Each structure stands twice: as C-alpha cells, then as structure tokens.
Amino acid sequence: MKKNRRKFSNTILANKFSQFGGRCAYCGTPLTWERKKPNSVEFDHINPISCGGADTEENLLAACHICNYEKNDFRINEFRDYIQRLYKNNIEYPKMWFKFFKQLGVIEVKPWDGVFLFEKEGFTPNTELDGRNISDKNYWERML
Numbered sequence: 001m002k003k004n005r006r007k008f009s010n011t012i013l014a015n016k017f018s019q020f021g022g023r024c025a026y027c028g029t030p031l032t033w034e035r036k037k038p039n040s041v042e043f044d045h046i047n048p049i050s051c052g053g054a055d056t057e058e059n060l061l062a063a064c065h066i067c068n069y070e071k072n073d074f075r076i077n078e079f080r081d082y083i084q085r086l087y088k089n090n091i092e093y094p095k096m097w098f099k100f101f102k103q104l105g106v107i108e109v110k111p112w113d114g115v116f117l118f119e120k121e122g123f124t125p126n127t128e129l130d131g132r133n134i135s136d137k138n139y140w141e142r143m144l
C-alpha cells in the first residue's frame, strides 16, 4: 500500500483475505498470507483513492499482485473494460512467444466471461462512484 494510507489491523486484513477463500477477489487465483511470495495477498481499493474512494475496510478487496497492478486506479467497470481491451489487443497482435506457445498447444485461449470472482460469489461492493459516463473525457485517457 502507498504512503498516507490507513494501516488496517491484521484482523481486518485476515477477514478480507478469507472473504473469498484466500483467493484474489478479481481473478480467483489462490493467494498466500505469507509475505514476499509470488502469490502474496495484496489489498486493493475497490473505488480507487485517486477517484475519491474511501480508505475504509468496506472499500478493500484481497487481490493478487497482477490484478492489483493492472487495476491501478481504475474503477471496477473501467478495470473490466481494460481487461477486455487488453485481451482483444493481445489476440489481434500477439507477441511471438504467445503465438508460438498457442501453436504448440501449450496455451489454450478462450474469451473472458467478464465476471470477477467476487461477483460470481454474490458480493456487491458499494460502487456509487462507479458507472461513470463512457464519454467522460478522462475515461479513455485513463484506459491508455
């Protein structure tokens, strides 16, 4: 977590960690509570602080490093759109290694269903800051 953020108690973070069975609330990958491991749990602000999201436990989800990194300061639906774009770009313009492993049959690619794990689990976060108009001029800038 960045500076000037609230330091949540281990009890609160442990609850967040176990909320979805120790999995990333976004992609569902299994996480570990141990620090400095490739799959160590991180905590993401559902509504980013930079967008006016609250630094409260209600606004936190356990996330893997990749989801936390890629979500950056996106809101939920922006993150969803970003993933779809990232997918489309990488299918249309695949990196050589990606194409190669696909040809070898090592990588099997199927479209993402657009549903995060926390949604599959029936959790509805407060996203009142979410659902911004797609024509918002900052929106596409933030998508780049």
Ligand SMILES: [Zn+2]
Pocket (backbone or CB within 6 Å): 024, 025, 026, 027, 028, 029, 063, 064, 065, 066, 067, 068
């Ligand atoms: Zn994840």
